[in-house]
Amino acid sequence: MLSVSNLIKRYGKQNAVDDISFELGGGEVVGLLGPNGAGKSTTMKCIVGLLRKTSGEITIGGHDHLSVEAKRLFSYIPETPYVYDLLTVREHLQFIAQAYGVRDWKEKGEELLNLFELDDKGDKLGRDLSKGMRQKVSICCALLPDPDILFFDEPMIGLDPKAIKNTRQVFRDLKEQGKTILVSTHLIDSVESIADRIMILKNGKIIGNDTIQNLKAQAEGSDGATLEDLFLQLTEDARD
Numbered sequence: 001m002l003s004v005s006n007l008i009k010r011y012g013k014q015n016a017v018d019d020i021s022f023e024l025g026g027g028e029v030v031g032l033l034g035p036n037g038a039g040k041s042t043t044m045k046c047i048v049g050l051l052r053k054t055s056g057e058i059t060i061g062g063h064d065h066l067s068v069e070a071k072r073l074f075s076y077i078p079e080t081p082y083v084y085d086l087l088t089v090r091e092h093l094q095f096i097a098q099a100y101g102v103r104d105w106k107e108k109g110e111e112l113l114n115l116f117e118l119d120d121k122g123d124k125l126g127r128d129l130s131k132g133m134r135q136k137v138s139i140c141c142a143l144l145p146d147p148d149i150l151f152f153d154e155p156m157i158g159l160d161p162k163a164i165k166n167t168r169q170v171f172r173d174l175k176e177q178g179k180t181i182l183v184s185t186h187l188i189d190s191v192e193s194i195a196d197r198i199m200i201l202k203n204g205k206i207i208g209n210d211t212i213q214n215l216k217a218q219a220e221g222s223d224g225a226t227l228e229d230l231f232l233q234l235t236e237d238a239r240d
């Protein structure tokens with residue numbers, strides 16, 4: 001469903017993403033973990049076409065990632081939610097529904113607004129929303145077109161505990177529906193229960209790419225180790 005080959009993204013002399021290759025099969029849920037500055041957001045932004053890659057090949061559903069065919073297949077929830085200042089919350093949903101040709105969107109839109117407790121904020125303008133509300137609107141907009149693939153960049157940041165719980169449930173529902181998900185996060189616990197596989201990035205390189213069980217087995221002295229222990233062990237010299 002997603003294929004990334006020899007992706008490099010260079011900022012000046014620094015390779016923020018340093019020749020990484022990986023694939024996501026249809027229906028796979030993969031957590032992208034890594035310390036600050038590891039290259040998670042840069043990787044995501046290159047995949048969705050927000051940043052121009054320096055080199056490498058990326059295909060989504062067999063199409064070049066910059067093609068319209070690829071863009072029809074995915075939604076992206078950025079780390080910093082972007083909303084339109086002069087559209088209300090409901091108008092955001094209407095805009096997305098029209099842009100993606102979503103029929104009968106109103107009912108699903110209302111369900112999403114209810115789920116994220118935005119139903120009484122439907123007439124609020126984007127510019128008047130708090131950061132957490134913007135994040136919720138961003139998630140609702142991403143879910144409305146019912147995409148096959150979802151890219152979530154730190155989706156829990158800025159959400160209140162109830163919204164975090166709801167988002168976890170949304171992940172479980174999406175997984176059950178067979179959606180393909182790549183989710184970058186610092187909140188290791190939030191992916192542990194749903195991820196089929198974890199990729200750990202450090203200094204722009206993938207240093208671990210396996211099931212949690214296999215990664216734990218590979219890690220030294222991993223008896224009873226939590227995913228957090230493993231993560232810290234693999235990334236401990238990240239500041240070298």
Ligand SMILES: Nc1ncnc2c1ncn2[C@@H]1O[C@H](COP(=O)(O)OP(=O)(O)OP(=O)(O)O)[C@@H](O)[C@H]1O
Nearest residue numbers: 011016017034035036037038039040041042043079
């Ligand atoms: N616009 C930019 N110009 C120059 N360097 C950048 C730019 N954006 C990111 N970088 C650098 O690229 C590297 C990867 O950054 P990136 O934001 O992808 O990391 P991240 O893993 O998402 O980090 P975090 O967990 O802190 O969000 C970092 O060293 C960062 O300083």
